[in-house]
Amino acid sequence: MDPAWDEFIITGEPFILAGQIAILVTTIGIIFILTYFKKWKWLWNEWITTPDHRKIGIMYIIASLLMMIRAGVDAMMMRTQLAAPNMPFLGEAQHYNEIFTTHGTIMIIFVATPFLIGLMNVAVPLQIGARDVAFPFVNNLSFWTFFWGAMLFNISFVIGGAPDAGWSAYMPLASNDLSMGPGQNFYLLGLQISGIGTLATGINLVTTIIKMRAKGMTLMRMPMFTWTTLITSLIIIGSFPILTVALAMQTFDRLWDAAFFTLQDGGMPMMWVNLFWLWGHPEVYIVILPAFGIFSEIITTFARKRLFGYTSMVFAIAAISGLSFLVWVHHFFTMGAGPMVNSFFSISTMAIAVPTGVKIFNWLATLHRGRIRFNVPMVWALGFIPNFTIGGVTGVMLAMAAADYQYHNTYFLVSHFHYVLIAGTIFGCFAGTIYWWPKMFGVKLNERLGHWVFWLFMIGFNVTFFPQYFLGLDGMPRRIYTYFPEDGWFSLNFLSTVGAYMMGFAFVLLVYNMYYSYRYEKRETSGDAWGGRTLEWATSSAIPPHYNFAQIPEVKDQDAFWQMKQEGVDPNGVEEYQDVHMPNHSGNPFVMCVFMFIGGFGLVFHWWTIGIIGALGIFACMIQRSFSRDDGHIVSAEEVRKEEAEIREGQANENG
Amino acid sequence: MRMDNKIDPKELEDFPDEERPLEYQTETGSLNIFGFWMFLGAEIVLFSALFGTYFVLIFRTDSSVLPTELFDMGLVLAMTFTLLTSSFTSGLAINEMRLGNARRMMIWIGITLVLGLGFLGMEIYEFVEFASEGATLATSAFWSAFFLLLGTHGVHVAMGVAWFIIILIQIKMRGLNPVTANKTFIASLYWHFLDVIWIFIFTGVYLLRLVIA
Numbered sequence: 001m002d003p004a005w006d007e008f009i010i011t012g013e014p015f016i017l018a019g020q021i022a023i024l025v026t027t028i029g030i031i032f033i034l035t036y037f038k039k040w041k042w043l044w045n046e047w048i049t050t051p052d053h054r055k056i057g058i059m060y061i062i063a064s065l066l067m068m069i070r071a072g073v074d075a076m077m078m079r080t081q082l083a084a085p086n087m088p089f090l091g092e093a094q095h096y097n098e099i100f101t102t103h104g105t106i107m108i109i110f111v112a113t114p115f116l117i118g119l120m121n122v123a124v125p126l127q128i129g130a131r132d133v134a135f136p137f138v139n140n141l142s143f144w145t146f147f148w149g150a151m152l153f154n155i156s157f158v159i160g161g162a163p164d165a166g167w168s169a170y171m172p173l174a175s176n177d178l179s180m181g182p183g184q185n186f187y188l189l190g191l192q193i194s195g196i197g198t199l200a201t202g203i204n205l206v207t208t209i210i211k212m213r214a215k216g217m218t219l220m221r222m223p224m225f226t227w228t229t230l231i232t233s234l235i236i237i238g239s240f241p242i243l244t245v246a247l248a249m250q251t252f253d254r255l256w257d258a259a260f261f262t263l264q265d266g267g268m269p270m271m272w273v274n275l276f277w278l279w280g281h282p283e284v285y286i287v288i289l290p291a292f293g294i295f296s297e298i299i300t301t302f303a304r305k306r307l308f309g310y311t312s313m314v315f316a317i318a319a320i321s322g323l324s325f326l327v328w329v330h331h332f333f334t335m336g337a338g339p340m341v342n343s344f345f346s347i348s349t350m351a352i353a354v355p356t357g358v359k360i361f362n363w364l365a366t367l368h369r370g371r372i373r374f375n376v377p378m379v380w381a382l383g384f385i386p387n388f389t390i391g392g393v394t395g396v397m398l399a400m401a402a403a404d405y406q407y408h409n410t411y412f413l414v415s416h417f418h419y420v421l422i423a424g425t426i427f428g429c430f431a432g433t434i435y436w437w438p439k440m441f442g443v444k445l446n447e448r449l450g451h452w453v454f455w456l457f458m459i460g461f462n463v464t465f466f467p468q469y470f471l472g473l474d475g476m477p478r479r480i481y482t483y484f485p486e487d488g489w490f491s492l493n494f495l496s497t498v499g500a501y502m503m504g505f506a507f508v509l510l511v512y513n514m515y516y517s518y519r520y521e522k523r524e525t526s527g528d529a530w531g532g533r534t535l536e537w538a539t540s541s542a543i544p545p546h547y548n549f550a551q552i553p554e555v556k557d558q559d560a561f562w563q564m565k566q567e568g569v570d571p572n573g574v575e576e577y578q579d580v581h582m583p584n585h586s587g588n589p590f591v592m593c594v595f596m597f598i599g600g601f602g603l604v605f606h607w608w609t610i611g612i613i614g615a616l617g618i619f620a621c622m623i624q625r626s627f628s629r630d631d632g633h634i635v636s637a638e639e640v641r642k643e644e645a646e647i648r649e650g651q652a653n654e655n656g
Numbered sequence: 657m658r659m660d661n662k663i664d665p666k667e668l669e670d671f672p673d674e675e676r677p678l679e680y681q682t683e684t685g686s687l688n689i690f691g692f693w694m695f696l697g698a699e700i701v702l703f704s705a706l707f708g709t710y711f712v713l714i715f716r717t718d719s720s721v722l723p724t725e726l727f728d729m730g731l732v733l734a735m736t737f738t739l740l741t742s743s744f745t746s747g748l749a750i751n752e753m754r755l756g757n758a759r760r761m762m763i764w765i766g767i768t769l770v771l772g773l774g775f776l777g778m779e780i781y782e783f784v785e786f787a788s789e790g791a792t793l794a795t796s797a798f799w800s801a802f803f804l805l806l807g808t809h810g811v812h813v814a815m816g817v818a819w820f821i822i823i824l825i826q827i828k829m830r831g832l833n834p835v836t837a838n839k840t841f842i843a844s845l846y847w848h849f850l851d852v853i854w855i856f857i858f859t860g861v862y863l864l865r866l867v868i869a
Binding site: 134135199202203204206207210211212237238239240241242244245246248249252253256257258259260262264265266267268271275278581623626627629631632 | 683684686687688690691694695697698699701702705706709712713716717718720793794795796797798799800801804822826835839
């Protein structure tokens with residue numbers, strides 16, 4: 001495939017033109033601001049090359065928020081197109097197909113997953129009393145693979161054309177015959193590149209949690225978010241390689257005429273569907289379990305009670321992670337695998353409701369007779385419980401294979417997975433961000449605005465998606481770009497669109513709140529912004545010093561910091577400071593990932609030379625890394641003592 | 657279920673680091689080894705997906721040439737012995753490393769490298785032969801799965817060879833120390849893993865074809 005030069009950049013679509021102008025203006029704006037304020041060096045030294053888990057976490061969260069804006073605009077456009085019958089808004093089906101494909105792919109791969117990984121990066125090393133993750137270099141590499149993978153995917157809509165085969169990219173729809181042009185190649189290579197980073201993060205976090213916990217923190221004393229991170233990372237290790245293989249096969253089919261999923265030459269399109277969901281269903285739990293962990297942290301903190309049923313919570317997560325690998329066929333009951341197979345997967349799917357139910361009741365029991373404070377993170381957590389339960393119950397309805405023939409491929413399904421992914425994952429991301437915001441930026445987000453955001457978003461969410469259950473039952477299929485007045489779907493669709501705009505407005509308000517609070521809110525003085533129970537709140541300053549803890553605290557209880565406060569132990573009352581070993585900065589991962597991007601871009605257009613240049617660049621970076629001596633550096637006891645003294649002085653000035 | 661009365665094994669590890677094997681002496685080193693085991697876990701999943709696909713597509717040769725007509729068991733046996741022997745010699749290299757004998761260790765790594773390259777040479781020869789008989793990645797579903805499974809293994813072997821070469825240079829430059837020892841140990845883990853995968857390929861891909869048509 002060698003597109004003519006005048007077809008290379010997409011032209012003639014007003015929305016894409018707007019996108020192109022927006023990209024150009026933003027790029028020029030960023031370059032101008034960085035140059036004007038002389039920030040290039042700062043950006044490189046402080047952020048791009050950083051091994052610091054907190055900064056990498058912040059970069060993940062910012063990038064995910066930007067991706068959420070992009071995929072959110074996609075959602076707004078879809079809802080506008082469906083607001084009324086025969087809408088001329090998007091013009092043609094092709095454009096709509098591209099938009100729902102990129103919306104789904106970006107929301108799952110480039111929003112939900114990295115957002116949660118960002119929060120894990122910020123919180124987990126602090127929660128277990130570690131100074132960083134096990135492999136800080138790899139952590140930086142993971143971020144940049146995600147970033148450049150996302151960039152490769154995102155440029156598709158202005159260069160070459162966006163993928164249009166749905167986020168699940170079923171074959172043969174995604175084959176060269178039915179998805180012409182390079183769009184689907186962008187999907188395959190963008191996901192492949194960012195998938196490498198996700199797998200590396202999984203390995204990194206398992207090693208960190210297993211090997212680097214503070215003294216006294218047994219597995220059964222770990223905070224619940226750390227537990228969910230551990231299990232999630234194990235699911236990543238068990239499932240992401242399957243995606244790697246599936247993507248590779250489809251890439252071979254499209255680029256080198258292999259016959260894995262083709263209709264001719266003995267290929268088997270069903271194989272793609274199986275492999276995709278063998279990864280895809282565990283992925284669902286990759287994005288929900290950490291959210292469960294976040295809610296557990298928030299509910300215990302703001303109910304000021306120990307988590308009810310800690311052990312059963314751990315077993316429930318473990319059970320969910322095991323079952324998550326045994327349910328993938330429920331995504332395609334209607335493909336006719338036979339009653340035996342469908343029954344098995346129907347039952348295994350319904351079984352997941354049991355451990356999930358255990359968790360719901362544990363949260364409710366934790367709230368019972370707690371001294372509840374209704375701060376913003378807590379409201380999100382409380383909003384999560386009923387809304388997620390609606391998603392869960394409809395999930396069990398869909399799990400019944402016989403009934404699924406009615407719901408399959410309708411808006412009932414669309415509504416179901418938005419109820420679990422928004423009320424679960426997105427509520428969790430927002431709640432976690434607001435909860436750990438003072439850890440990241442040393443300031444709380446404004447509470448008044450925060451409550452407005454919550455209510456607008458939560459009501460908007462229900463107005464958007466609740467009507468979709470009824471649209472689905474009324475027979476409206478998903479992925480259609482328009483409908484007729486006589487279908488009778490107008491009023492509910494219109495309502496749904498109104499709700500979508502409410503959610504969009506709430507999101508804008510949330511982003512504004514981040515800016516507003518940074519400018520006007522009072523700075524946090526202590527490390528313990530909310531009266532926390534776990535170690536991340538035990539740091540000497542609001543934003544932890546770069547070595548996290550001058551002295552690694554000793555853990556004696558499940559709620560380690562709470563117990564210290566009860567007994568009047570000061571975790572930062574260090575008698576004798578010691579040298580601290582910290583990792584070095586490195587620009588290697590950034591360069592390596594730029595080469596991944598270049599190589600991937602070359603493959604998208606069958607430009608083999610560019611592909612080879614990318615591969616050679618990657619190898620050169622790997623060899624450079626292997627030969628470089630990187631033993632980290634020592635922060636001397638004297639420097640640690642000085643920094644801690646400065647922190648204390650600053651706090652005394654604030655308070656005095 | 658609180659585990660208060662259990663002793664954290666970390667508290668018992670008060671022996672000096674020098675008493676551990678060289679590759680485990682630094683904290684980073686032992687983290688690297690643990691992390692690499694996790695990575696091998698992911699590799700097992702990767703190859704499971706490839707094997708799964710291969711077995712699903714095993715009879716889907718369409719109208720293309722059949723594997724029974726092409727498989728040369730003599731060559732395969734030679735490849736198997738070469739790779740298995742190289743796994744053994746890499747083990748001997750680690751043994752010499754533990755004994756602190758850098759020169760002998762490098763010799764065994766060198767022999768491992770030669771065997772690895774020999775295996776790769778035979779595999780490339782086999783693929784070229786198959787291609788000349790009309791079996792390529794694009795021939796049929798079966799051959800796509802065959803070449804992806806064996807190709808992935810072959811690329812892994814090639815990466816292992818390059819990796820051992822880089823490590824050899826580093827041992828030559830910097831001598832045997834906790835860092836180079838750690839790298840060699842991990843590379844040998846990887847090499848043994850590729851050997852295990854080959855055993856599954858040997859039985860699941862080649863031997864199986866002797867008994868089913």
